[in-house]
Amino acid sequence: MGDSRGVLETGVKEEVTGGEHAVDDRWVFYRDVSRSHPVLVKGSGIYLWDKDGNRYIDGCSGALVTNIGQGLPGIAEALAEQARTLGFAHQSRFTTPWLLELCRKVATLAPGDLNRVYLVSGGSEATETAMKMARQYFLERDGVSQKHKVIGRWHAFHGNTLGALSMSGTVGRRRKYAPMLVDFPHINPPYCYRCPYNRTYPECGIKCAYELDTVIKTESADYIAAFIAEPIGGAATGAIVPPPEYWRIIREICDRYDILLIVDEVMTGFGRTGRHFAIEHWGVVPDLMTVAKGMGAGYFPIGAVIARERIWEAFLRGSGKFVHGHTYGANPLACRVGCAVLDYYTEHDLAKNSADIGQYLLDGLLTVLHSHPNVGDVRGKGLMIGIELVQDRDTKMPFPQGGGQAAERFTRIALEEGVVVYPGGGAVDGVLGDHFLVGPPLIITKEQADELIDRLYRAFSRFQ
Ligand SMILES: Cc1ncc(COP(=O)(O)O)c(C=O)c1O
Incomplete structure (x- = not known):
């Protein structure tokens, strides 16, 4: 014991x-x-x-x-005040001023037209949600679609729930649950210190990025809904930084095959790497971005999936309903704390x-x-x-x-x-x-x- x-x-x-x-x-x-x-x-x-x-x-x-x-006393006061006035509201029936305000703040910080914010309570919920949103997006857009697989990277971590773990490539966390995981493909990470191909940058030709193209061809783009990766490797690799061309190549490949690019900023989001979001170092805009940790900064559990306009529009023109959700998603306490945290974050640069x-x-x-x-x-x-x-x-x-x-x-x-x-x-x-x-x-x-x-x-x- x-x-x-x-x-x-x-x-x-x-x-x-x-x-x-x-x-x-x-x-x-x-x-x-x-x-x-x-x-x-x-x-x-x-x-x-x-x-x-x-x-x-x-x-x-x-x-x-x-x-x-x-x-920080200001965050504690915001939380207490919200608990006194409105502790809970279920997002399937109500919205709240703090929910609206938080989504505005997040969308304003996010790059490009990543404007539509779906709130959850943590990182695994965020990546799990992005995975399902990607799948349903193609159904909403095309009516019928076989696209359902998400390609991940070896040694990546996207969370411990089974969908998130299926996309993850961290062997130690996966092994005991392997029989329960979804059989998603994985590619090698951009791990220059120990290049998986024993090559050296820049002569390597960024093979680690082009491997995505190969795997899509092998699996057939008809079955692939998305590719997910951390912009800078996190817990499972210890901050590996991809070469300058990496993300541009990945973006092009996803576009070529009509595959959504999910960038997992759960760890890197909200300033951790010196930009609001780490993917901004490469000037690339993903289709879906997942965030959590720094958004509540430990004061309250919160996370989100941030979607580009075209994803949201497909749902609007389609069934109008994302068939997914968690009880505590977008609750007023989380939203209020999220607002206070992001205010502090931006005010102090x-x-x-x-x-x-x-x-x-x-x-x-x-x-x-x-x-x-x-x-x-x-x-x-x-x-x-x-x-x-x-x-x-x-x-x-x-x-x-x-x-x-x-x-x-x-x-x-x-x-x-x-x-x-x-x-x-x-x-x-x-x-x-x-x-x-x-x-x-x-x-x-x-x-x-x-x-x-x-x-x-x-x-x-x-x-x-
Ligand atoms: C990149 C990334 N995605 C997802 C998660 C899972 O987040 P959570 O532990 O909040 O479920 C983590 C947690 O470390 C993470 O680093």
Whole structure:
């Protein structure tokens, strides 16, 4: 059974209250049932405190969620006020002012004519919804259609529900449920550090993008509704950034075969990579875009699918009904918090801070870690940085244990040094490969970035 007593010493201790309630974890079914969990009692800005007063820098914003930092009184007041006035309304019968306002804000930020916002309560709901919206779009548009498959990428993560997992390519998360998954095709990711074709950019000819063309031909475009990918690889690959031509080629292939392009911005959306949406780095407009994490920034669960006008129009001219929905989608509490979060995000120009401090952090990490024998690659954009751990930096040989165990070990050491990172594994071949994400709240300052670099450096000194 898990043991939730705080056992860590981060070196920075402060007085906190709230831990007195945390006495017994025997009723809890944790995700990792055998691990001990420090008991967190407070979050403020980029910092977290456990019940023993240990302070941590949240170097990964939970799971790249708490983009505007924790403990903002304005967001708490908005949530409380909404709970007092109208806590719930079901979207099948009513709309609310905050729903309208939130959709306007999201559509205004989104590129091109991504103007129609369908609200849900999280990332998996968003990608699951996009998958069904793509399928129904072709039925609405053409009356009869065989288009139903979604092509994904290996080592991508789009969520843990069965549709989202079917589109995902992260082997470790899929394997136990493989018999229950839909048989969707996958292509290789644009993973230049370990090119799946053993080529080097730019001589590679961006084979990883043209593989989409090959798979569509093999499967027949008649059966393919969409292609889904993260604009910059997230949890499963550790911030892999595709080459400059990649997204333009993908967009052209989707257009050529009448296939919708779904870009999953659940992790990258709302400033994480230094632009409102990561796909803007490539100047491409997808047909559907999924968002979640940074939209509620940890204050409330919320997500969305943002659709281009022509998708919405097909539903309007067709049956008029999207046969899908979840009870808590577009609820007033989520919408109100979403509005307050996006106001804070735009008023403080956090996309710009993410670009500026992200570059500063990346440069700083490269400087202090470049000669560490176990640091294979440091990559990313804005405040989404991935560090790939290897057994030998010259040969790029991964750690032999697999399953992200080395990344987990590093994460534990980093916690002891007072910084939280987001570990992952399996990107080399589904089993081998260790990396972690550094993605602090977008409000982080230069001084705090220095502190983060210093703590990671100390963790790496012990990792050897
Ligand atoms: C790109 C991406 N899509 C979807 C999801 C699933 O989101 P959720 O955990 O909110 O269901 C995640 C979660 O990490 C993600 O990173």
